[in-house]
Amino acid sequence: MDTGISKHNWAVIDPFEKQWSEIYYNTPVPKDDISYMEQLRSLPQKPDFENIELFARTDDEDTISTDVDDIIQFCKDLKKSDLDEQTREFIWLDDRTYTAYFPNMMSSSSHGNTRRKISSLDGHVINAHMSSSYEKPATSPIPGGNEAPCARRPSARYSPPSRSYNVPLTAKTLYNALKEKRFDHESLPDADRRLIYMPDPEPPDFFALTETVPRHQHGALRTAIAQHLAFSPLLEVNLSTSDIFIFQLDLHLPFFAMRTDAYHRNHTTTKLRREWIDLSFIAQVLPGSDKDGELGIYPAQVSVTMCGTSARHYTVYGFEDTDFDKDHGPAGDEEDDDDSTYIGVQHDQIIRGKQDANFPIWDPREYFLTTLKSRVRQIRNEWDRLVRTIERAYMSCTCHLLYWYQTMLQRLQILLPVLKATTDLWDNFVAPGGDILYFTTTTSPSCAPRIRNMLAAIRKDFEKLKALYKTLSQIQEQCEKGESSVEAQMMQQNNNNADLMILYICPVSVVSSFFSIDTPIMAFKRNLISFLGSTIVLMLIVQLLRLVKARQAYRPQxxxxxxxxxxxxxxxxxxxxxxxxxxxxxxxxxxxx
Structure with a gap:
């Protein structure tokens, strides 16, 4: 029995119930040979905008939203000729052909299948479709293909018959690769699963994507770019049936990377909301903080957006801020060097090198959860390092200056909302009616336990983030109390200083002024004894007035x-x-x- 369900047989029991459609297991190849931008430019009525603004705007928008404005401002006045000027080689592109890994998929799809339910965390149930169609990837070389010039580089090694690229790529080489026909190419295999990873994307990098994106992926790419520039968290699943069946899975995790170096002085960025934040006031109270450079934090974000029409045909866009690590390289490079043990291993950059791309994860939901697990662990480690440093700085001294408390509260006002919004992602994701319902069915018996274990690991990391948020909140509360205490002490000290001025300085000043008059009101001898006597008398009068005023406040009414x-x-x-x-x-x- 065919595992796919035709469109007219898909029965929706509850119109508000979130459920992954089995249509995505039997959907034909999308017919998007012409890019979205080329389609707009070929219309009889010429568009009013060009390039990135044409991509970012939509017909139903009367005003420019903040997200659209961020994209336009970041890629302002960018043209195709600018691709030649960008020579930075950092982009990772990986294409995989489905039939190279499942050559007998069509014949095995007619086999019967059964279902079994697997209980998972948060009270949900995972249904596993029993299937024996999984096979190891084919190992035959590409017919008529040539070995990549950099065969020993992590992302261009020997792999099953799929398209290979001499990565890392520039924006221009990426543009040329994406302009090639993706399906039914005359000489290249189909690019069924496509992964694009951009560390520290620049305007030309985005331009290469926007000029080549197909129409059905336009909305997903626009969301990915806008969300990454906005420094805003997002974790959600969207299924669209307006035109063709499209799924979109979004993962955007902002965080703060704490580093001690002098690199920030030469650090310039054109991105919004990525300014370096000084933490030198913390380093001053930390014991043994003798490292070179200044302590600070860099706002950063990991953005992953997956979109496609079926489990066989989809694209993953990955953007990540890494420029605060000047020695950052492709994930997995530190293990490779010249060790022959790793010959043939191609590290998946979107999953931070934790997965061999030559053994790809085809199920989009499993790939999404694998990425989520890896990236949540990454930001958890960054947050843990930052929070523990702040905690040690606060506990290292029992009393801080008012400036220290005020500066710390200013930093916490920046950190806490971002961390709270990140932890809320998981709560909304697993809440009743949340997007976790899209993951309650899997496609193979071997996949179900992995998904269950991944969900448990992800939940554990989010619980750790919640604990870190609680720690920061407690530090904020203690800093507020410390600030109030120091302000009260300073006010008392100011009152004491004022009393000193009134009781001692003012009488001397008044008597001195009186003695300096040329024609005195009262005739008396001006000498040291009269000066001291007048000063003492005036001091006694002032003190008497203070006592009368103080007693008046407490006398019986x-x-x-x-x-x-x-x-x-x-x-x-x-x-x-x-x-x-x-x-x-x-x-x-x-x-x-």
Whole structure:
């Protein structure tokens, strides 16, 4: 029985229930031979915009949103000729052909299959489709293909018959590669699964993507770029059936990377919300902080967007901020060098080199969770390092200066909202009716346990992030109390200084001014004895006035008692008014405490 379900047989039980459609296991190749931008430019009515602004805008938008404006400003006035000027080689491109890994998939798809339910965390159930179609990748070389010039480089080694690239690429070489027909090419195999990873993407890099993206991926790419520039977290799944069946999985995790170096002085970035933040005030109180450079944090973000029409045909866009690590290279390079043991290993850069790209994960949801697991662990380690450093700095001294507290509170006001928004992602993801429901079915018996274990590991890392948020919140609360305490001490000190001025300095100043008058009001001898005597008398008067004022604030308010009794007598209060033997009215005495 075919594992796919035709469109007219797909029954929706609950219109609001989130469920992964099995249509994505039996969807034909998308017919998008012409890019989205070429389609717009070929319209009879010429568009009003060009290049990146044409890509970012949509017809149904009357005003420019913040996300669109960020894209336009970042890639402002960019033209195709600018691709030649960009010579930076950092882009990783990986294409895989489905039939190279599953040559017998079509014949095995007619085999029967059964289902089994696997309980998972958060009370959800995973249904595993039993199938024996998985095989190891084919190892025959590409027919008629030539070995890549850099066969020993991590991303261009020997692999099953799929397209190979001399990576890392420049924006221009990426543009040329993406301009090639993806399916039914005359001489190249199909690029069924495509991975594009850009560390520290620059405007020409985005331009290479926007000029070649197919129409059905336009929205996903636009979201990926805008979300990455916005320094904003996102974890969600979207299924679209408006035109063709499209799935989109988004993972965007902002964080702060703490580094101690002098590199930030030469660090310039054109990205928004990526300014270096000084933490030198923390380093000053840390014990043994004798490292060269200044302590600071770099705002950074990992962005991964996956979109496609089926489990066999999809694209993954990965963007990551890494420029705070000047020695950053492709993930996995530190293991490769010249060790022959790793010949043939191609590290998946989107999963941080934790996966051999020659053994690709074809199921898009499993690939998404694998990436989420790796990236959450990455940002958890960065947050843990930062929070522990802040905690040690706060605990290293029992009393800090007011400036220290104020600066720390300013930094915490930057850190806490980002960390809170990140932890809320998981809560919303696993909440009742959350996007976790899209992952309650898997496609193979071997996949279900892995997904369950990955979800457990992801939840553990998010729980750790919540604990770090709680620690930062407690430090913020203690800093607020410390700031209030120091301010109260400073106010008391100011009051003491004011008393000193009034009691001692002012009398001397007044007497000196009086003695300096040419024609005095009162005739007396001006000598040292009269000067000292006048000063002492004035000091005593000032002190007497202070004592009278202080006692007045605490003296019994006896006049209020008389006023109250008299008012009650005038109102004729029967409880307080009595007549004596002579018939005369009088106020009854009452015992007071």
């Amino acid at each position: 006896w006049w209020r008692v008389i006023f109250t009794r008299g008012n009650q007598a005038l109102q004729g209060d029967r409880n307080n008014i009595m007549r004596n033997i002579a018939g005369i009215r009088s106020v009854r005495r009452t015992r007071t405490v």
